[in-house]
Amino acid sequence: MLALATFLALHAAPAVVEQAVARSVEGEQTRAVVSEYRAAPGCAPEQVEAPRAIKSSGMVAVRVRGAGCRAVAWVRVRVEAQVMIAARPLRAGDPLEGATRSEWREVPAGRAVVRQADPGTRAAMAIPAGAMLEPSQLRGAGPTPGDALTVVAKSGEVEIELPGHAVPCSDGHACAVLASGRRVEGTWRSDKLWVEMP
Numbered sequence: 001m002l003a004l005a006t007f008l009a010l011h012a013a014p015a016v017v018e019q020a021v022a023r024s025v026e027g028e029q030t031r032a033v034v035s036e037y038r039a040a041p042g043c044a045p046e047q048v049e050a051p052r053a054i055k056s057s058g059m060v061a062v063r064v065r066g067a068g069c070r071a072v073a074w075v076r077v078r079v080e081a082q083v084m085i086a087a088r089p090l091r092a093g094d095p096l097e098g099a100t101r102s103e104w105r106e107v108p109a110g111r112a113v114v115r116q117a118d119p120g121t122r123a124a125m126a127i128p129a130g131a132m133l134e135p136s137q138l139r140g141a142g143p144t145p146g147d148a149l150t151v152v153a154k155s156g157e158v159e160i161e162l163p164g165h166a167v168p169c170s171d172g173h174a175c176a177v178l179a180s181g182r183r184v185e186g187t188w189r190s191d192k193l194w195v196e197m198p
Contacts, residue, residue, distance in 0.1 A: 013037035013075060017048050020062060021077055024050035027115065029082035030107075040064050040071030054079060058109040080104050083113040084133040090123040093144035096133075105132050114138065142166070142174045142188035151176050151184060155197040164193070 013034040025032045032054060039045075047065040054060055057079045064073045087101045096117050107113055114133040120141025127137055143149050143166035151164045162178055169175030174188040186195035 014045055016045050017062065017073070017075060020048035020050055021054065021060070021075060024052075024054045025079060026053040026055050027081055029115065031080050033078045033080075034075050035078055036076035038074040040069075040073045043069035043071040043073075045073070048073075056107045056109045056111065079107045081107050081113060081115065083107070083115055084117060086127045086129050086131045086133060089129045090127040092123055092125050094123045096121050096123070096138070100133065112136075140188075143176075143193075149176055149193055150191075151178060151186075151193045151195055153184070153195050153197050161192075166193075 014037070017037055018034050021032050021034055043064055043066045045064045045066055049063045050060060051063060054077060057077060060075050060077050061072050062075055064071045081104070082102050083105050084096075084100045085103045085105070087099055090096075090099055097119075100117075105113075111132075112135050114135060117133075117138060118140065121138050122141070122144070123137060124139040125137055127133065145166050145168050147166045149164055149166055151162045153160045153162060164176035164178045164184070167175050167177050167183065169185060173185050174193050175183060175185045176193050177183050184193070184195045186193050188194075
């Protein structure tokens with residue numbers, strides 16, 4: 001029993017390690033718990049520094065300084081954050097307003113999370129109820145593909161309004177097909193698609 005107690009003591013994170021991890025966690029409404037500490041042999045930590053921001057759960061290397069020693073130790077960290085969750089199933093094009101809630105969830109390694117969405121943000125794909133929202137699942141404010149819209153074609157001081165239909169587009173842009181069949185790309189503002197023409 002004594003050997004087991006000694007083994008566990010070696011792997012309990014000292015307060016200085018937990019404090020360094022807490023300082024290094026990125027983002028508001030985020031917390032981290034150290035669940036395992038792999039000590040640097042023969043180097044009792046007096047100063048500990050995480051060399052980069054901790055964004056998600058996983059193993060993290062920390063720099064340890066002690067009495068006459070410098071080393072690297074490893075900690076297993078569980079990162080939790082207030083993130084947006086789908087409160088009900090969402091279809092592509094559904095607005096997020098009233099369809100999400102905020103919850104504490106673990107942030108797994110390699111996954112981006114959404115903490116807050118801009119007004120007018122919509123689902124870019126089907127999202128099941130209870131799913132943690134990711135940036136790749138969302139698109140900014142603007143029309144849904146197939147919606148009728150007004151295109152403002154601007155060339156110098158001249159502006160012409162043309163009817164069109166929204167079509168899928170790259171992130172941060174809005175696209176439409178005009179009645180002539182021409183595809184245009186621009187920015188969405190004031191409920192119109194603004195396109196700079198040569």
